[in-house]
Amino acid sequence: MSFNLLVFIKQVPDTQNISGDAMTPEGTVNRAALPAIFNPEDLNALEMALQLKDRYGVNVTVATMGMPAAAEVLRQALCRGADRALLVTDRALAGADTLATSYTLSCVAKMLGNIDLVLCGRQAIDGDTAQVGPQIAEKLNIPQICYVEEVISLEKGKITARRSIEGGYEILESPLPALLTVIDCNEPRPESVKLMMKFKRARSAGEIAMAYKNDPAAAESVKAELAAKGLLIEEFNAAAIGADPARIGFTGSPTKVKQVQSVVLTAGDAKEVSPTAEGIGDLMHELISDHTLG
Amino acid sequence: MANIGNVWVFIEQEQGKIAGVSLQLVSKGRELADRLGVKLEGVLLGDNLSGCIDTLYHYGCDRVLLAEDSRLEPFTVLPYAKVIMKLILEHRPNILLFGATLKGRELAPRIASEKLAGLTADCTDLQIDDFEDLKNKKSYTDKLMQIRPAFGGNIIATIVNTWDDPQMVTVREGVMKLGEPDLSRKGEVVKVPVELDDADTVVKVIERVRAEKKVDLQGAQIIVAGGYGVGSKENFKLIYDLAEAIGGEVGASRAAVDAGWIDHDYQVGQTGVTVRPRLYIACGISGSIQHCAGMSESKKIIAINTDPDAPIFSLAHYKIVGNLNQVIPQMIKAFKAKQQ
Numbered sequence: 001m002s003f004n005l006l007v008f009i010k011q012v013p014d015t016q017n018i019s020g021d022a023m024t025p026e027g028t029v030n031r032a033a034l035p036a037i038f039n040p041e042d043l044n045a046l047e048m049a050l051q052l053k054d055r056y057g058v059n060v061t062v063a064t065m066g067m068p069a070a071a072e073v074l075r076q077a078l079c080r081g082a083d084r085a086l087l088v089t090d091r092a093l094a095g096a097d098t099l100a101t102s103y104t105l106s107c108v109a110k111m112l113g114n115i116d117l118v119l120c121g122r123q124a125i126d127g128d129t130a131q132v133g134p135q136i137a138e139k140l141n142i143p144q145i146c147y148v149e150e151v152i153s154l155e156k157g158k159i160t161a162r163r164s165i166e167g168g169y170e171i172l173e174s175p176l177p178a179l180l181t182v183i184d185c186n187e188p189r190p191e192s193v194k195l196m197m198k199f200k201r202a203r204s205a206g207e208i209a210m211a212y213k214n215d216p217a218a219a220e221s222v223k224a225e226l227a228a229k230g231l232l233i234e235e236f237n238a239a240a241i242g243a244d245p246a247r248i249g250f251t252g253s254p255t256k257v258k259q260v261q262s263v264v265l266t267a268g269d270a271k272e273v274s275p276t277a278e279g280i281g282d283l284m285h286e287l288i289s290d291h292t293l294g
Numbered sequence: 295m296a297n298i299g300n301v302w303v304f305i306e307q308e309q310g311k312i313a314g315v316s317l318q319l320v321s322k323g324r325e326l327a328d329r330l331g332v333k334l335e336g337v338l339l340g341d342n343l344s345g346c347i348d349t350l351y352h353y354g355c356d357r358v359l360l361a362e363d364s365r366l367e368p369f370t371v372l373p374y375a376k377v378i379m380k381l382i383l384e385h386r387p388n389i390l391l392f393g394a395t396l397k398g399r400e401l402a403p404r405i406a407s408e409k410l411a412g413l414t415a416d417c418t419d420l421q422i423d424d425f426e427d428l429k430n431k432k433s434y435t436d437k438l439m440q441i442r443p444a445f446g447g448n449i450i451a452t453i454v455n456t457w458d459d460p461q462m463v464t465v466r467e468g469v470m471k472l473g474e475p476d477l478s479r480k481g482e483v484v485k486v487p488v489e490l491d492d493a494d495t496v497v498k499v500i501e502r503v504r505a506e507k508k509v510d511l512q513g514a515q516i517i518v519a520g521g522y523g524v525g526s527k528e529n530f531k532l533i534y535d536l537a538e539a540i541g542g543e544v545g546a547s548r549a550a551v552d553a554g555w556i557d558h559d560y561q562v563g564q565t566g567v568t569v570r571p572r573l574y575i576a577c578g579i580s581g582s583i584q585h586c587a588g589m590s591e592s593k594k595i596i597a598i599n600t601d602p603d604a605p606i607f608s609l610a611h612y613k614i615v616g617n618l619n620q621v622i623p624q625m626i627k628a629f630k631a632k633q634q
Binding site: 015098128130131132133137138139143144146164166170174175181253254256257261262273277279281283284292293 | 372401425440448451456506516540608612620625
C-alpha cells in the first residue's frame with residue numbers, strides 16, 4: 001500500500017531575525033533586506049512526511065505558491081528527499097489573504113488528485129495566522145488534525161496522530177484523506193549531499209526564462225534537457241491548476257488592509273532610579289505607599 | 295444602518311469551565327454591540343453546561359445560544375463547525391469573535407472557509423468605523439476594524455472584512471480587558487438542536503491527557519520577568535526570590551525560554567501570553583517588539599538593565615541602569631525592611 005503525501009511549504013521573509021538594516025529610518029520594515037527562508041514549521045511538516053517515507057515508502061510531493069524565487073524552497077525540499085516539486089506562480093495570485101490562498105492550494109491538491117494526506121506547517125512566520133491549513137481542509141472537505149507532534153500510524157484508510165492541546169495532548173484517529181498541521185516537533189534533516197549533487201541544477205521554467213531572457217531558443221533547450229533529467233521544477237499558473245479567477249489573489253480576498261502603521265515604541269518619561277540602596281529603598285517606599293506593592 | 299445582525303462570541307469551555315478569553319471577549323463584545331445598537335449573544339457548545347449561563351449574563355450577554363449533545367464533548371472541530379455554521383446561516387450575525395486559543399484557531403478558519411467570510415487572526419484591538427474601499431470604489435459604514443500586529447510585530451495593520459458577514463476575528467487571551475460582572479444582569483437561553491451525521495464525527499479522540507495550567511500569568515497583579523540578561527538557569531532563582539518576596543508571579547522573555555532556562559508557559563509576549571498586571575518588573579529583558587506587545591499595558595513597569603539604551607526603558611516608568619545581580623537582592627532587602 002503506497003500513500004501519496006502532499007506537503008505545502010512557503011518561502012517567507014525571516015521576520016524572527018530582524019537586524020538593524022532591515023528597518024528603515026522611519027521604522028518600517030525594509031522587506032528587501034530580509035533574507036527569504038523556508039518557513040520553519042513547514043520544514044517540520046516536510047520532515048514528518050519524509051519520516052513517513054522512511055517508514056512506509058510513501059510518495060512525497062511538495063508544492064508552494066509564491067514568486068518565481070520561491071523555487072528555492074522547492075529545491076531545498078528536493079535535496080532533503082521530496083520526490084516531486086510544484087511551483088504555483090502567477091501575478092493574479094498577488095494580494096491573497098488566507099481564504100484566497102487556501103482556495104488556490106486546494107486547487108493544487110485537486111489537480112494532483114489521489115492524495116491520501118496533506119501536511120502543512122501550523123503557521124508561517126510572516127503572518128502567524130495558522131488559518132491556511134484548516135481552510136484547505138475545509139475546501140477539500142476532509143478532516144483536519146491540527147498541532148500534530150507525531151504520527152503514530154498510517155494504515156489503509158486511517159491515520160492516528162498525537163497532537164498538542166492546551167495543557168496536554170490528544171491522540172486522534174481520522175479516516176484518510178486528511179490534513180495535518182505540524183508544530184515544531186522534530187529535527188528537520190539537513191539537505192543530503194548526494195541529493196544536492198543531483199538537484200543543484202533543478203530549475204523552474206521561470207528561472208530558466210530569467211537566466212536566458214535574451215535567448216529564448218537556449219531557454220527552450222535547457223528546459224527540455226532538465227525535464228529529461230527530472231530536474232525541471234514543475235510550474236503552474238492559476239489557469240493551469242483550474243482556479244476560478246474570482247476566488248484568487250486580491251479579488252478573491254474578503255479581507256482588505258485599511259491602514260498599516262509601523263510600530264514605534266514611544267519614549268516614556270521613565271523615572272531614573274539609582275541602583276543604590278538609597279535609590280531602591282525610595283522606589284520600594286513609593287510603590288508601597290501608592291499600594292502597587294503590599 | 296438598519297437591520298444588522300448581532301454580535302456573537304464563541305464561548306469556549308473545558309468541563310463546564312468558561313475560558314478566560316471568552317469572558318474577556320464578552321466584555322469587548324458588549325461594547326461593540328452597544329456601539330452598533332444590537333444584541334450580544336454567546337454561542338456555547340458542549341454538554342451539561344447549565345452552570346455556565348448566568349456567568350455569561352453577568353458579563354454582558356443578552357442571550358446564550360446553547361447547543362448540548364454528548365457528541366460535542368470532548369471538543370473536536372467538525373461537529374462544532376457544523377453546528378455553528380448552521381446557526382450563522384439561520385441568524386446572520388454581524389460579528390463573530392473567537393479566542394485565539396488552540397481550539398479557536400482551528401475552528402474559526404474552518405467556519406470562515408465554508409462561509410467565505412474574512413477572518414483576521416490575533417487581533418489586539420477592535421473598533422467600529424467606516425471604510426472606504428478606494429480600489430473597488432465602495433464605502434461601508436460601521437464595519438469592524440480588525441487591528442493586529444504583522445510581520446513579527448513590526449507593523450500594526452487595520453483589516454476590514456468586505457465580503458459576507460459575519461466579520462470574524464480571533465483574539466488572544468489577556469488582550470481584551472475583563473469587565474466587572476453585574477450579578478443582577480439577566481438574559482435568555484435559546485436551546486439549539488444539534489443535528490450531526492456520521493461524516494461529522496469521523497475523527498475519534500482515542501486518548502486525552504490534560505492538566506490545568508501551572509501558571510496563571512493573566513490573573514497575576516505583579517509579575518517579575520527575567521530575560522536573557524539573567525544569564526543562566528541557576529540565576530533565575532533571583533527572579534523567583536523577588537517574585538516570592540513581593541507576592542508576584544514569575545514571567546520570562548522568549549530569549550530566556552529559548553535558552554531553556556524556563557518553560558514556555560511563563561513566556562510573556564506576542565507568541566506567549568499578554569499580561570496587564572499592576573506591576574511588571576523586567577529584569578535583564580532588552581525589550582524586543584514582540585515582548586513589549588505582551589506587557590506594554592502593565593500599569594507600572596520597572597526595568598532593570600545594564601544597557602542604558604535598552605528599548606525596554608522607553609516603556610518603563612522606572613528605569614534602573616544596573617546589574618540585576620546586585621539590584622534584585624537590594625529590592626528584596628528594601629521591601630522587607632519597609633514592610634516592617
